[in-house]
Amino acid sequence: MPRIVHELSPISLLGGGNVEQSDLIFANDYAPRLIAADGGADSAVSFGWLPETVIGDFDSLTEKTRQILGSQRLFQIAEQDSTDFDKCLRSIDAPLILGMGFTGRRHDHTLAALSTLAARADKRCVLFAEEDLIFLAPPRISLDLPEGMRFSLYPLGPVNGTSEGLHWPIDGIPMAPNGRVGTSNKVSGPVRLTFDAPHMLILVPKEARDKILAALLEEPSKWPDPAAR
Numbered sequence: 001m002p003r004i005v006h007e008l009s010p011i012s013l014l015g016g017g018n019v020e021q022s023d024l025i026f027a028n029d030y031a032p033r034l035i036a037a038d039g040g041a042d043s044a045v046s047f048g049w050l051p052e053t054v055i056g057d058f059d060s061l062t063e064k065t066r067q068i069l070g071s072q073r074l075f076q077i078a079e080q081d082s083t084d085f086d087k088c089l090r091s092i093d094a095p096l097i098l099g100m101g102f103t104g105r106r107h108d109h110t111l112a113a114l115s116t117l118a119a120r121a122d123k124r125c126v127l128f129a130e131e132d133l134i135f136l137a138p139p140r141i142s143l144d145l146p147e148g149m150r151f152s153l154y155p156l157g158p159v160n161g162t163s164e165g166l167h168w169p170i171d172g173i174p175m176a177p178n179g180r181v182g183t184s185n186k187v188s189g190p191v192r193l194t195f196d197a198p199h200m201l202i203l204v205p206k207e208a209r210d211k212i213l214a215a216l217l218e219e220p221s222k223w224p225d226p227a228a229r
Helices: 021-030 040-046 063-069 084-091 107-119 206-218
Strands: 011-014 034-037 053-056 074-076 097-100 125-128 132-136 140-143 150-155 161-166 182-195 200-205
Touching: 011 021, 011 040, 021 097, 021 206, 034 040, 034 084, 040 063, 053 084, 084 107, 107 125, 107 132, 107 200, 125 206, 132 206, 140 206, 200 206
Parallel strands: 011 034, 011 097, 034 053, 053 074, 097 125
Antiparallel strands: 125 132, 132 200, 140 182, 150 182, 150 200, 161 182
16 A cells, blocks of 8 residues: 655654644654645644645535645545544554644544554554643553542454553453443553453543553554455
8 A cells, every 4th residue: 555654753643633732842742744634724724734745535624725835745545434543544554654734623524533543553643632632552652640540441343451550450351342441440550451452442632642642652563465365
């Protein structure tokens, strides 16, 4: 599958949903290379930023923004079988992606974005939601978070795991979206998790931002590229 964006450092990806300006300011410092998903380019321009690349089917990108950016920044993928978020993830090669503007405005768009995290499990992407960070758990991850912090697990498919440092351990508990889930757990010590399938979302407050991003960059275990299976 061809890659449009290649980067050895984290990048920022902006969609057309709700986005906090404080998240954009953080992203500009942490991952200054900005990519937009279709109408996310309009959001970027409204904040005074020019994304270097825009990827999508362009059904929501305004003509005004097209003129501002110029054709050389626009990469259209015309098929309608996937979302713009999916088109972006499969077209980006980077160690970590900070996704903003993919949650909050419409529930169907939010659900589609969460499904895409699992469908593109080989990509390390953290979604910045209104209050939380949301990301797909790698096969293993270690996190040093404040005791008592809310730590939610939500499976998108059948998955088993092990845990240390959670108030309610998950060992030996099969989890599934139509069965046992792990929302509103909390941290009781250094967190160590393992999972046997790329189906588990982790949701934590945005105050854990720095530690989550550092842990994901340092964790060597990865899910395979689904296209290579």
